[in-house]
Amino acid sequence: MKLSKYIxxxxxxxxxxxxxxxxxxxxVEAVKNEQQQVVNVPVFDGDSAYKFVKMQTDMGPRVPNxxxxxxxxxxLASELKRQGAEVQIQEFDALxxxxxxxxxYNIIGSYNPESANxxxxxxxxxxxxxxxxxxxxxxxxxxxxxxxxxASGVGVLLEMARQFGMQNPSVGxxxxxxxxxxxxxxxxxxxxxxxxxxxxxxxYWAKNPHERGYNARYGILLDMVxxxxxxxxxxxxxxxxxxxxxxxxxxxxxxxxxxxxxxxxPGSLLTDDHIYxxxxxxPSIDIIDYDNDREKGFADSWHTKDDTIENIDPKTLKAxxxxxxxxxxxxx
Numbered sequence: 001m002k003l004s005k006y007i008x009x010x011x012x013x014x015x016x017x018x019x020x021x022x023x024x025x026x027x028v029e030a031v032k033n034e035q036q037q038v039v040n041v042p043v044f045d046g047d048s049a050y051k052f053v054k055m056q057t058d059m060g061p062r063v064p065n066x067x068x069x070x071x072x073x074x075x076l077a078s079e080l081k082r083q084g085a086e087v088q089i090q091e092f093d094a095l096x097x098x099x100x101x102x103x104x105y106n107i108i109g110s111y112n113p114e115s116a117n118x119x120x121x122x123x124x125x126x127x128x129x130x131x132x133x134x135x136x137x138x139x140x141x142x143x144x145x146x147x148x149x150x151a152s153g154v155g156v157l158l159e160m161a162r163q164f165g166m167q168n169p170s171v172g173x174x175x176x177x178x179x180x181x182x183x184x185x186x187x188x189x190x191x192x193x194x195x196x197x198x199x200x201x202x203x204y205w206a207k208n209p210h211e212r213g214y215n216a217r218y219g220i221l222l223d224m225v226x227x228x229x230x231x232x233x234x235x236x237x238x239x240x241x242x243x244x245x246x247x248x249x250x251x252x253x254x255x256x257x258x259x260x261x262x263x264x265x266p267g268s269l270l271t272d273d274h275i276y277x278x279x280x281x282x283p284s285i286d287i288i289d290y291d292n293d294r295e296k297g298f299a300d301s302w303h304t305k306d307d308t309i310e311n312i313d314p315k316t317l318k319a320x321x322x323x324x325x326x327x328x329x330x331x332x
Contacts, residue, residue: 040167040329041325041326041329041330042163042166042167042325042329043322044159044160044163044317044318044321044322044325045159045162045318046314046315046316046317046318046321047314048159048162049155049156049158049159049314049317049318049321050155050312050314050317051155052079052154052155052156052158052159053147053151053152053154053155053226053309053312053317054309054312055075055079055155056072056125056146056147056150056151056154056155057145057146057147057151057308057309059071059072059075060145061127061129061143061144061145061146062125062126062127062146062150063126063127063128063129063143064096064102064103064104064126064129064179064180064183065100065102065103069126070103070105072125073089073105073107073125073179076107076125076154076158076177077089077107077109079158079161080107080109080158080161080175081109083109083158083161083162083164083165084111084161084164084165085109085110085111085161085164085165085175086109086110086111086113087107087108087109087110088107088108088110088210089105089106089107089108090105090106090107090108090204090205090208090210091103091104091105092104092105092106092201092204092208094180094200094201094203094204096183096197096200097183097184097185097189097197098189098190102180102183102200104179104180104200104201104204105179106176106177106178106179106201106204106205106210107125107176107177107179108174108175108176108177108210109161109174109175109176110172110173110174110175111161111164111165111168111169111172111173111174111175112168112169112171112172112173113172114172115171115172116172116215117171117172117217117331118171118172118173118174118215118216118217119171119172119173119174119216119217119218119219119220119328119331120173120174120176120216120218120219120220120277120282120284121157121160121173121174121175121176121219121220121222121324122157122175122176122177122178122202122219122220122221122222122273122277123150123153123154123156123157123177123178123221123222123223123273124150124153124154124177124178124179124181124182124199124201124202124223124273125150125151125154125177125178125179126146126150126179126180126181126182126183126201127143127144127145127146127149127150127151127182128143128144128146128149128150128182128183128303129143129183130142130143130144130186130303131143131144131303131304131305131307132186132187132188132303133296133302133303133304134303134304134305134306135304136305139304139305140186140188141188142305144303144304144305144307145305145307145308145309146182146307147226147307147308147309147310147311147312148224148225148226148227148289148299148301148302148307148311148312149182149223149224149301149302149303149307150181150182151226151312152222152224152225152226152227152312152316152317153221153222153223153224153225154177155226155317156222156225156226156317156320156321156324157175157177157222159317159321160175160321160324160325160328161175163325169328169329169331170329170331170332171217171328171331171332173328174216176205176210178199178201178202178205178273179200179201180199180200180201180204181198181199181200181201181202181272181273182198183197183198183200184197184198185197195271198271198272199271199272199273199275199276201273202273202275202276202277203276205276205277205280206276206277206279206280209280215281215282216282217282217331218242218245218282218283218284218285219274219277219282219283219284219285220245220249220284220285220287220324220327221272221273221274221277221284221285221286221287221288222287222288222320223272223273223286223287223288223289224288224289224290224298224299224302225287225288225289225316225317225320226311226312226313226316226317227289227299227301227311227312227313227316228311228312228313228316229299230261230289230299230313230316231261231263231289231290231291232261232262232263232287232288232289232290232320233263233265233266233267233268233290233291233292234246234250234264234265234266234267235267235268235269235270235272235274235285235286235288235290236266236267236268236269237269237270237272237274237275237278237286238267238274238284238285238286239266241274241278241283241284241285242278242283242284242285245283245284245285246285248327249262249285249287249323249324249327250262250264252323252326252327252330253319253323255326256319256322256323256326258319258322258323261316261319261320262319262323263291265292266292267288267290267292268290268292268297270286270288270290272286272288273286274286287320299311
């Protein structure tokens with residue numbers, strides 16, 4: 001993903017709407033129900049999520065068209081299936097900024113597939129082929145491990161999948177791993193196509209959903225959610241398309257004591273997969289580590305050779321995952 005230069009393009013999109021007891025006895029029952037609901041929220045295991053992140057980085061960079069990329073797609077699909085999801089793999093071809101034909105795999109795992117009341121959770125799983133923000137220019141054409149930028153969001157969702165497999169939520173949940181998110185144009189690229197060079201998997205899915213007429217009440221994107229010093233500000237596109245969902249998630253995080261991660265401050269305009277899910281018609285938000293007070297906005301490891309497992313913190317993964325479990329299991 002990258003910082004958007006084309007604000008007017010997205011805000012020109014269609015805006016979507018995010019979306020016989022006695023009187024003395026009723027409050028007591030309500031309290032009991034509320035307590036039961038809290039008890040039923042699973043405990044997110046940050047160490048388990050960390051292992052899911054490491055499982056990906058141990059394979060090496062998951063660069064499109066590589067053998068590792070293909071093996072990683074198979075591994076992620078089998079892991080979702082192992083955790084009880086009904087799994088689909090959406091294979092597609094896409095042209096990169098340099099006219100290279102890329103083979104993509106969007107991976108979908110569904111829980112409670114019979115329910116029409118659904119929530120969509122998504123992240124990208126591919127890694128950038130260029131460390132083009134690395135301080136050392138010699139590394140700029142070297143692929144990155146993508147521990148934070150790619151693997152962290154997938155790791156959180158795989159741990160959530162493990163929890164869903166043990167205790168189904170009352171709503172339907174779809175976990176979608178988008179491919180070809182990070183093959184965007186580097187500064188040394190030619191035949192550029194602007195920001196549309198990014199997010200190729202979500203662009204394809206928005207035109208060709210995995211199920212005809214697919215719908216969800218809302219969507220939540222996880223991108224770069226594992227850094228030790230993560231700060232999740234309120235992305236401006238998210239606030240435009242789905243402010244109520246942003247506020248729900250951030251309020252839940254603060255209630256759980258994670259306000260140091262989910263900061264109550266405006267973010268920026270970031271081109272990311274949620275743009276195209278919103279364009280499809282599902283009000284969606286982006287939980288992404290971005291802070292306007294930083295020099296780059298993103299973490300120092302962004303698009304560098306330093307985006308490695310050593311910079312991933314299970315506590316950050318826990319803050320994100322526990323917040324989302326609380327949100328999902330409170331839905332009716």
